[in-house]
Amino acid sequence: MATFRFELDHKPTRNKTYNLYLMVTAAGKRTKKKTGIQLKRIDDFNPQCKGNNWIRANVPDAKVLNEQLRLMLVQAHEAYQELASDGDVSSAKVIKNLDAEYVSPSFLAFARERAQMIYDNGGWRNWRKYCGLINKLDAFRKKRRMADITVDDLTVDLLTRFDNFLHKWENEREPGKLLHPNTIEVQFNILRTLVHRAIEVGIMEASKDPFLVFKYKGVKTTKEKLSDTEMERIISLELEEGSLIWHCKNYFLFSYYCAGIRAADLIQLRWRNVTENGRLHYQMGKNHKDRDLLLVDQALDILRYYHNDDVKPDDYIFPLLDNEAPFAKFVTQADKDRMKPELRHQLYQQISAKNALINKYLKKIAEKAEITTNLTMHISRHAFAHIAQEAGAESSAIKNILGHSNLATTERYMGSFDTSKTNNTLRTLFKKKSEPKMAPQEGADSSMSKEEKAIELLKGMAPEQIMAVISAINK
CATH class of the missing domain: 1.10.443.10 (Intergrase catalytic core)
Known part of the structure; x- marks a missing residue:
């Protein structure tokens, strides 16, 4: 008989987070395996949970993390049953089989969870942007005939292909035109934010961040503005x-x-x-x-x-x-x-x-x-x-x-x-246009030098006006 449970290491890491482990006990021996999840607080983990809610609901992306843990537990039970049927079972072998049967978490599910959190927090504009990216990723997935886009799928090669896919995407706001390069840049900015968030919550390793290599930049545009005359x-x-x-x-x-x-x-x-x-x-x-x-x-x-x-x-x-x-x-x-x-x-x-x-x-x-x-x-x-x-x-x-x-x-x-x-x-x-222009101060001697006249004029001016005059002279 074997037991399976999740335990949190109460000793903090260098990043001041706490590692969560899967503990497998079989044939009288106990072996642990890192789940890849790190929590910021000890209280974020509930060892006495009901309904597979080990990560408390107040933790960002709790649903995605709990689903990852549930799948790991299912795989551990399956590995144990397979080994037990062969009469050769131990906790170490269960862990070894788990590593061989590792299934990468769904990145699309993670992205949808993040979008829902933004919606619930009232970030409607960002929610729409996130949904726009998710829809494009899903369309890309279907075209590539992928069952899902997992965390492990996010490679430089995949982002390069997604880049090519976006350059052929029709602009919904301007029918007949394709996406603007700067709109594509926004899509990759959101995707990079999601990837970094996945690293923070522990479902992706920092070393596998595709944005360490992949770069995308839009084009420079001129901001529309009005002249003083307009x-x-x-x-x-x-x-x-x-x-x-x-x-x-x-x-x-x-x-x-x-x-x-x-x-x-x-x-x-x-x-x-x-x-x-x-x-x-x-x-x-x-x-x-x-x-x-x-x-x-x-x-x-x-x-x-x-x-x-x-x-x-x-x-x-x-x-x-x-x-x-x-x-x-x-x-x-x-x-x-x-x-x-x-x-x-x-x-x-x-x-x-x-x-x-x-x-x-x-x-x-x-x-x-x-x-x-x-x-x-x-x-x-x-x-x-x-x-x-x-x-x-x-x-x-x-x-x-x-x-x-x-x-x-x-x-x-x-x-x-x-x-x-x-x-x-x-x-x-915004000085009123009707105000008279500044004149030399009363009593100024007409025989004064140009420098002296300039000083008299500057005496009644605000610091910004003086700086404007100096700036104009230096142009």
């Missing part, structure tokens, strides 16, 4: 006040004046986000970073259109989302993080629909303003960065004010967030 044409465009296209123009310009606030964040802004001292303070939904922006005069003018004496602090600023909707009760980003998946999905669908509606009318605005750029809400972000740079604003101020998540390293070097720089950048960039 922005002025949008600003001066006369539209019927109160019409839908007029509102969409306001949304776009408010985003622009607020350093390219993302559409999803703008749609969800509440009056509580506007402070008494004329600032906009909110937390970005994409990366949970705080933004604290000076509201320039043009942004305040737009807000006045939507403010009335009856508004409540938790009311949405712009008439895009319903204040009475179930998701409206979740105000802060921390509240939204605790929403049930179904409610998060409902909010996501509403935001997507409103963003699509705004972009639809922005195309009409571009046509009226005779602009060829594909005008979308996100272009306001590009436009702000481009025009601010052209105006001579400091790069550090632009980086801070954009608050983009991939600038984390830069922000660590810069230390604490200094709003004085971003304040001056906004004031300088």
Whole structure:
């Protein structure tokens, strides 16, 4: 008779994880085999489990890991029965047979499990991207007549063939065209993330990572942006006040004046986000970073259109989302993080629909303003960065004010967030056109030298204006 059980080694590895073993006892001897699974905490393993749930549900990819353990247990029993029928059984021989009968875990099943976790956590955009990759991998599997794509199947050769397969995939958004090289790059980025996750949870060995050798890069593209002249044409465009296209123009310009606030964040802004001292303070939904922006005069003018004496602090600023909707009760980003998946999905669908509606009318605005750029809400972000740079604003101020998540390293070097720089950048960039140009200070002697006159002119200028002048001289 033999016994089989899983045991966790309570001695941590160098990586501060704990190895999980299959223990086989037969003919009075005990032999252990590494399962390949490493857990971060001792409590993540439940030795007294019921229903094959050795890995607790709170552990990422628990379902995939438990299925891997279940299959290993089935194979161990089968190996024992085969050896017992021959009358030559021992725990060591059971383990040896197990190694010979090793079955690689399903990578497709692992990917689907990860996608489901992202869905449950409300990451709808990423969930759709993951599903897109999984569908392409499944189509590739069928074309290659593979029963599955296992972890061991993920070789450099397979990725090279998958690369060739993707280059023949028709673009669903643009019928008649194939996938853009940068879209293919996104697919491989997601696949690499999944592979690294599989290594983290122990179902793939780090040495077998195909991305150590396989590389794929898309092509460089030029970001669409607007010139100062094109922005002025949008600003001066006369539209019927109160019409839908007029509102969409306001949304776009408010985003622009607020350093390219993302559409999803703008749609969800509440009056509580506007402070008494004329600032906009909110937390970005994409990366949970705080933004604290000076509201320039043009942004305040737009807000006045939507403010009335009856508004409540938790009311949405712009008439895009319903204040009475179930998701409206979740105000802060921390509240939204605790929403049930179904409610998060409902909010996501509403935001997507409103963003699509705004972009639809922005195309009409571009046509009226005779602009060829594909005008979308996100272009306001590009436009702000481009025009601010052209105006001579400091790069550090632009980086801070954009608050983009991939600038984390830069922000660590810069230390604490200094709003004085971003304040001056906004004031300088969006100074009212009606303001008179700066003249020499009163009493300046006409007989002064050029250097002295320049110093007098510079005395009344903001630091960003001075830097802009120096930058222009050095060009």
